[in-house]
Each structure stands twice: as structure tokens, then as C-alpha cells.
Amino acid sequence: MRCELRTLHLTEPFHIAHGTSTERTVLRLSHDGVSAEAPFVPYYAESPGAAMAALSALHDPFDALPADAPRAARLAHDVLQHLLLARRAGVPLWQHLHLPDPNGRAACRSLGIPTDLGAYRQRVAEIARQFRVVKLKLGSGDPGHDLGIVRVAREAAPLATLIADANGGWTPTEAADLIPRLAALGLTMIEQPVAHGQGLAPWIELKAALPRPPIVVFADESVQTSADVPGMAPFVQGISVKLLKCGTIREALTMIRVSRDLGKQVLLSCMIESSLGIAVAGHLAGLADYIDLDGHLYLANDPGGGIKFDEQGCLHL
Ligand SMILES: [Mg+2]
Structure with missing residues (x-):
């Protein structure tokens, strides 16, 4: 399982009531050709280093993460597991989860x-x-x-x-x-x-x-x-x-x-x-x-x- 941090740059500063931001760090987990990502947001003030450390201790994507791992690590790990299971089943994630088809919904x-x-x-x-x-x-x-x-x-x-x-x-x-x-x-x-x-x-x-x-x-x-x-x-x-x-x-x-x-x-x-x-x-x-x-x-x-x-x-x- 590969674990990396990536920096995403905003096209222009994004201003909301919480403050203004110009870039974001995301955590990307990859295994067997499947990738999952979770972002760090200023609002939760979590440490990318702590997330990397928690994930680096795992040998297999289906190993359990410590309950106190940062939320970005827990989410990326959870998503990777679901995407791997959906791929194994040969269907999109929504179908694997028995959810209605989201394609074509107005966003x-x-x-x-x-x-x-x-x-x-x-x-x-x-x-x-x-x-x-x-x-x-x-x-x-x-x-x-x-x-x-x-x-x-x-x-x-x-x-x-x-x-x-x-x-x-x-x-x-x-x-x-x-x-x-x-x-x-x-x-x-x-x-x-x-x-x-x-x-x-x-x-x-x-x-x-x-x-x-x-x-x-x-x-x-x-x-x-x-x-x-x-x-x-x-x-x-x-x-x-x-x-x-x-x-x-x-x-x-x-x-x-x-x-x-x-x-x-x-x-x-x-x-x-x-x-x-x-x-x-x-x-x-x-x-x-x-x-x-x-x-x-x-x-x-x-x-x-x-x-x-x-x-x-x-x-x-
Ligand atoms: Mg909102």
C-alpha cells in the first residue's frame, strides 16, 4: 500500500466565513491500481505527518487503523477498502453499496x-x-x-x-x-x-x-x-x-x-x-x-x- 501527501493549489483564494485559503493538502492511498484520497482542511487542524505515520504502520489495506488516527487517514483507508471490494465485485461503488444510480443527477x-x-x-x-x-x-x-x-x-x-x-x-x-x-x-x-x-x-x-x-x-x-x-x-x-x-x-x-x-x-x-x-x-x-x-x-x-x-x-x- 502506497501512501503520499499531495498539495493542491486553488485557482484563486477561496473566501468563506471561516477564512481564506489558497492551497490544500490531500492524502492519497494506493493499492493494486486503486487509489483513495482524503483532504486535510484547516477547520479540523489535523497533522498530515500523524496520518502518514498511522497508515505507514499497516501491512495490508484491510488491517485495522488505530481509532485515534487522524480523520483524513481513517477516511482514505475506509474508502480504499470499499473501492477494492467494489472492484473485486466488478461493479461501481454505488452498485456495490446497493444505492440508486447517481449518474445524471443535477448538481x-x-x-x-x-x-x-x-x-x-x-x-x-x-x-x-x-x-x-x-x-x-x-x-x-x-x-x-x-x-x-x-x-x-x-x-x-x-x-x-x-x-x-x-x-x-x-x-x-x-x-x-x-x-x-x-x-x-x-x-x-x-x-x-x-x-x-x-x-x-x-x-x-x-x-x-x-x-x-x-x-x-x-x-x-x-x-x-x-x-x-x-x-x-x-x-x-x-x-x-x-x-x-x-x-x-x-x-x-x-x-x-x-x-x-x-x-x-x-x-x-x-x-x-x-x-x-x-x-x-x-x-x-x-x-x-x-x-x-x-x-x-x-x-x-x-x-x-x-x-x-x-x-x-x-x-x-
Ligand atoms: Mg456548509
Whole structure:
């Protein structure tokens, strides 16, 4: 089993409420012609060296990893095992997992927080010619700028479905004020409006101030695994599922099942990572309402070989 670190460069700095980034490190595991990847993200602050050390101690891809190995190591290892089993069975991963065919499902394209709204208008119009769902990053620190972003996007793409992610960038009071105003501008969904670091407190406050939001509200950073979903259920209409967040393919499927059992919508998302890494989440896309798997489109040096979008913005593996 071969284990290596790769540096992926972004085409331009990506700005969201958590901060700005220009490159990402990913961990690539290969065995017998099959490769799996998992990214390191600033949000989890994990050591690539510790991940390499944990994986280098294994002799066989099906050996167990220590439970305290960094999440990128655990995910790459889990994915490699699944891909090897699917290849042995001679079928795509989605079929090996008995999931619906994800090919041809409409995906969305995300845009970071802009500074120049004129250039943003053109970019949104261009993206909306391919993708019918456009996801806007909000939480700029200036509620007026957030409103301007959605207003410009609506004008630039009058027929697109507009969804947004505040990445916890609003206080509950700001969120309760902004959500109805953004809905009036044509936004249909908002992800993680309030901060995730203080448990349910900001969500309780938001619900008290805005008991019936006019658009669907999703939790992302506030729900890391399936165990977090029931507690969040009274406060949201949807749950964001990411492989790196929940740790393994099985746990992602459990998180989707628990969310569905509680009547929630599901957004399947990814980090900024290569198309090879993202393709694994793509195999689960037949289970999702929103497919936000475009992290590789921010990269200048994506090695390719993974997920692709056609001229209508539909996913193909
Ligand atoms: Mg998010």
C-alpha cells in the first residue's frame, strides 16, 4: 500500500466565513491500481505527518487503523477498502453499496464570498448557463453585503435555484432578520446560519426569533455525525452530510438514513479536494436532495479521473 501527501493549489483564494485559503493538502492511498484520497482542511487542524505515520504502520489495506488516527487517514483507508471490494465485485461503488444510480443527477456549483459584485454578476450568469442550482457563500461580516450578494445573483441568474451557506457567520438576531429578506430576494435554502461552537444555544435563539422560516434551513458544522442529527432535528429542515465530517462511508449512509427517518432533506457536500476524492461522495448522490460536490473546480492542479459534470451541470462518475 502506497501512501503520499499531495498539495493542491486553488485557482484563486477561496473566501468563506471561516477564512481564506489558497492551497490544500490531500492524502492519497494506493493499492493494486486503486487509489483513495482524503483532504486535510484547516477547520479540523489535523497533522498530515500523524496520518502518514498511522497508515505507514499497516501491512495490508484491510488491517485495522488505530481509532485515534487522524480523520483524513481513517477516511482514505475506509474508502480504499470499499473501492477494492467494489472492484473485486466488478461493479461501481454505488452498485456495490446497493444505492440508486447517481449518474445524471443535477448538481450545484458554489461561489465564495465576493468583493467585486460586478465581476460576481458575470460569474454567476456564466455558471447558471451550466448549473441550474447555484450555491452562494454568505456570512461576509456585513449583512448589507450578504443581501447585495443574493440580489446580484438573482438578477444575474433569474431562472436558477439559489441556495446559500453562511458558514455560521451570523448571530441569531442577524439570521432572524436576514433569512426572510433573503427569501424575498429569491433564496430557497440557507445552510448553517448560526455558529456551531456553542451547541444548540444559537439554534434555540434563532427558532425563538424566527419560529417559521420562509425557506429551508440546513445544519452543516453543527452536525458532525449521525449521533448529532436527532438533537438538531427540531431546528432545521435539512442536514449536510460530508464524508470527511462523519468519517466513513457507512457513517455517511447512517447519517442520511437517520436524517430521512426524521423527515429531513439531505445535502451531500465535500471539501475543496480533488475530483478523485469527491467521486466517492458522488456514489452516494442518488440519496441526496442537493448535490454540492464541486470542490475540485477550485483547483489549478486537479489530477482528474473522478467526478465530472456535463453541459447541464449533471453529475457523471
Ligand atoms: Mg456548509
